[in-house]
Amino acid sequence: MANVVVVGAQWGDEGKGKIVDWLSERADVIARFQGGHNAGHTLVIDGEVFKLSLLPSGIVRKGKISVIGNGVVLDPWALVAEIEKLAKQGVEITPDNLMIAENAPLILPLHGELDRGREAQSSVAKIGTTGRGIGPAYEDKVGRRVIRVADLADEATLQTRVGRLLVHHDALRKGLGLPPVDVDKLMADLREIAPKVLPFAKPVWREMNTARKAGKRILFEGAQGSLLDVDFGTYPFVTSSTTISGSAASGTGMGPGSIDFVLGIVKAYTTRVGEGPFACELFDSVGEHLATVGREKGTVTGRSRRCGWFDAVLVRQTCALSGVNGIALTKMDVLDGLKELKICVAYELDGKILDYLPTAADQQARVTPIYETMEGWSESTAGARSWADLPGAAVKYVRRIEELIDCPVALLSTSPERDDTILVTDPFAD
Incomplete structure (x- = not known):
């Protein structure tokens, strides 16, 4: 299978x-x-x-x-x-x-406090994290001091792990002006949550x-x-x-x-949440259209997503990095009604043409998109379940994306409803 x-x-x-x-x-x-x-x-x-x-x-x-x-x-x-x-x-x-x-690392309250404390520092550039402690927990995993699910089952191990963890975190918290962790409360909280989590714990690798x-x-x-x-x-x-x-x-x-x-999920335009470079970001009426019609709010944070044209350079790069066999193209219907569409086909940086996103942060921030313009469509694509239901211009748009990213479309999604999907290649085919 x-x-x-x-x-x-x-x-x-x-x-x-x-x-x-x-x-x-x-x-x-x-x-x-x-x-x-x-x-x-x-x-x-x-x-x-x-x-x-x-x-x-x-x-x-x-x-x-x-x-x-x-x-x-x-x-x-x-x-x-x-x-x-x-x-x-x-x-x-x-x-x-x-x-x-059983070996999944735990995010503790102290991780979220550290995350938010760092983002609040005015002297440090903000990354735009959710403040939920994900980054600090991964740091502790790599630093070999994280608490893992299996540790919740043994009091002695848990106390040892917490002690090692707090030696590191209390020093960090002092530098951020945060009080030391209340170890008694943390231990009590872990004892209380343990029986609610441990029944689900298994050697997942074996299963x-x-x-x-x-x-x-x-x-x-x-x-x-x-x-x-x-x-x-x-x-x-x-x-x-x-x-x-x-x-x-x-x-x-x-x-x-x-x-x-490997199925790569690709939106028919581009969005991102938080800080960082975004060469194709739009600040005009089209950007407003994408944000409004696409209901571009983060599921977890509720933050507004930044919107822009489809960036074929980036998607070609990510498809190569993940060895994508086919993409699922989503939210085509958001483009309905736009008279013309643009696709980023390359970048310009210091007079040179690039077909990839450079690694250096300053260069990522300075690249400017080179666009190819295509005809839009006035008909609705919402709910389409076959190629015949799509306007000719929409089909041309999809085919051009396939060419530019060097990867075929396996699925085409035309609304949030699960059945509004055009299947081209079945990822589960034997």
Whole structure:
């Protein structure tokens, strides 16, 4: 059976939630492999809206196994709150349909406090984080002092880990003008949350490999976008994990041979949330159209997304980095009514033409887009379910994108409804 990795091929917010939900109906296992509860997926199922931050999108589907892998940093309080919220919407979550990697790192309250304290420093350039502690938790993971899910089961280990952690954090907090961590309260909070989390803890690597050998279809669900990758994104305005497809295997304890198809989710224009370079950003009426018609607000933060024309340079680059086999092009209907469309086909920097985004931060901030103009369309593409339902100009726009990014369209999404999808290539085809 084919196993599929879904990654965002821009700065995130590409509509991964709908696509993952659409695919999850045919998958047996749906696994998150990186990120934290700064990720946001909005699902619309039979008219009901589900907003997820940490749980895999497959959790709303009966008969599916959802997995939070070791590559995810887990806020246990956010997890419990999300489980309780979904329960009110009729979604039952038990250890039978959700498993969490025993070696997944925990996000503690002190991580969020450190995150927000750093962003508040006027002398330091803001990165635009969500302030939820994701970055500091990954720092502690790499620094070998993080608390992991399995540690919650043993009081002696937990005390040792907390002691080591606070030696580091109290020094940082002093420099930021924050008080020392109340160790008694932290320990009490961890003891209280432990029995709510531990029933879901399993050796995910073993369960995932067993599922693969049994011929189960696995869907790996990425969070954030490829341009927020800590190595290949617009550093330092990035997230703290590896968001490209290669981390699907390491983030769940599987080998690279477990990946059969990589699906890149791509919006028909470009958006990003937070700080950082954005060569194609628009500040005119078109930008306002994209933001308004596209309802460009962050699922998790509610922050307005910055909007701009489609950047083929960036998407070609991210498709190469993740080995994308096909893209799912979303939100085509937002472009309805625009008389002309522009696509960024190259950059100009200091008199030179570039066909890629340079690594140096100052150069990323200074590149200017070179546009190709195409005819728009006045007809509606919303709800189209076949190529015949699309205006000719819309079809030309899609075909030109395929040429420029050197990658075919596998799916075309024409509304938030899961059935409003044109299937070209089935990622799960054997």
